[in-house]
Amino acid sequence: MRAMMLEEPGTPLRAVDMPVPAPGAGQVLIRVHACGICRTDLHIVDGELKEPKLPLVPGHQIVGTVVATGEGAGRYAAGERVGVPWLGSTCNTCRYCLSGRENLCDSARFTGYHINGGFAEYAVADYRFCFPVPAGYPDLQAAPLLCAGLIGYRSLVMAGEAERLGIYGFGAAAHIVVQVARFQGRHVYAFTRPGDIRTQKFARDMGAVWAGNSDELPPEELDAAIIFAPAGELVPAALRAVARGGVVVCGGIHMSDIPSFPYEILWGERVLRSVANLTRRDGEEFMALAPLIPVRTEVKSYPLEAANQALDDLRYGRFNGAAVLVISDPAEQDRLV
Structure with a gap:
């Protein structure tokens, strides 16, 4: 199969041919149709997340069809469309797993980080951590739901009311x-x-009531703020923008160092917290909610071999919405398995 491989952090992905993986016990083999590109992929490629499996096939917003199943992977049948998110497996026995916080599991393994991901024609995944994809979403529009949507949803829940x-x-x-x-x-x-200005217009077009610069205050105090940009200097800026009792949620997996700030902007029972990974419950809730709204994803598509260009465009903010790699046409007859 074709794949894009990370061999060393800080180097471009390399196009390779590699064997189609075989599903083990509890796993499904998925023919990948599309895979979203996430800023976490960029952090892995750039070496800001320090412990990837190497060599590695990145990608954790996978949409595809099941083509084979391993022993005990009975939830999905061949031909079903599924999505694979960042959380790839947990131990199910640690104190975090047993208290409904599997996103903090001591032994969690992550798709496209510890487990080869979706920048390839095929991927294997633990069937317990896959989600059915809502029927109304084409593959390209569904892919960003698997991380941008799920982490965004968890961040929004953490922001309270x-x-x-x-x-x-x-x-x-x-x-x-x-x-x-x-x-x-x-x-x-x-x-x-x-x-x-381009992104500010995009934000207003998507429903924001106001859009401005990150170094200015909004026209009224906020009840909460979510920081998705990996820039630590935004933490004090957001604390200054929220009212007393407000919450600032850091929604990314990596952020540059947070500069010191005066206690007075945290005082007043403001809360600063982070979001780590996701749980399967987040996925189930969000995948049920998205079609009701309905969530519309804006995507810029790239062929698999253009993954490096897509990562670079993400790095420098050259598009609005989400980037998605197009891996294979679901109507195409499966030629490898």
Whole structure:
């Protein structure tokens, strides 16, 4: 099968031919139709996340069809369309798993980090951590739901009942979250790189009531803010923007160092918290909610072999919404398995 391989952090992915993986016990083999590109992929490729399996096939927003199953993987049959997210497996026995916090599992393994992911024609996944994909979504539009949507949804839940919600960094996750927030009757204020007029217009088009620069205050105090941009200096900025009792949620897996800030901007029972990974419950809730809104994903597609270009375009903010690799046509007869 064709795949894009990371051999060393800080180097471009390399196009390779490799054997189609065989599903083990409890696994499904998936013919990948599309795979979203996430900022986490960029952090892995750039070496900011330090412990990937190497060599590695990245990609954790996988949409495809099941073509074979291993022993005991009975939930899905051949031909069913599934999605594979970042959380690839957990131990199911640690104190986190036993208390409904499997996203913090001591032994969690992640798709496209510890497990080869979806920048390839085929991938294997633990069937227990796959989700049925809502029928109304084409593959390209479904792929961003698997991480941008899920982490965005978890971040929104962590923000509580906030009526006035700020979002710092308006990329793949934010353009989904704003739709969910609007559906819930919230008002969204979007913050972008200073002077990024294109993205500010995109945020307003997606439903934000205001869009401006990340170094300015919104026209009114916020009840909560979510930071998706991996820039630590946005933490003090968001704390200054939220009212007393407000919540600031850091929604990314990696962020640059947070600068020191005066206690007075945290005082007043403001809360600063992070979001780590996702749970299967997040996936089940969000995948049921998305078609009701309905969430609309804006995507820029790339062929598999253009994965390096897609990562570079993400790095420099050259598109709105989400980037998705097109791997194979679901109507194409399976030629390898």
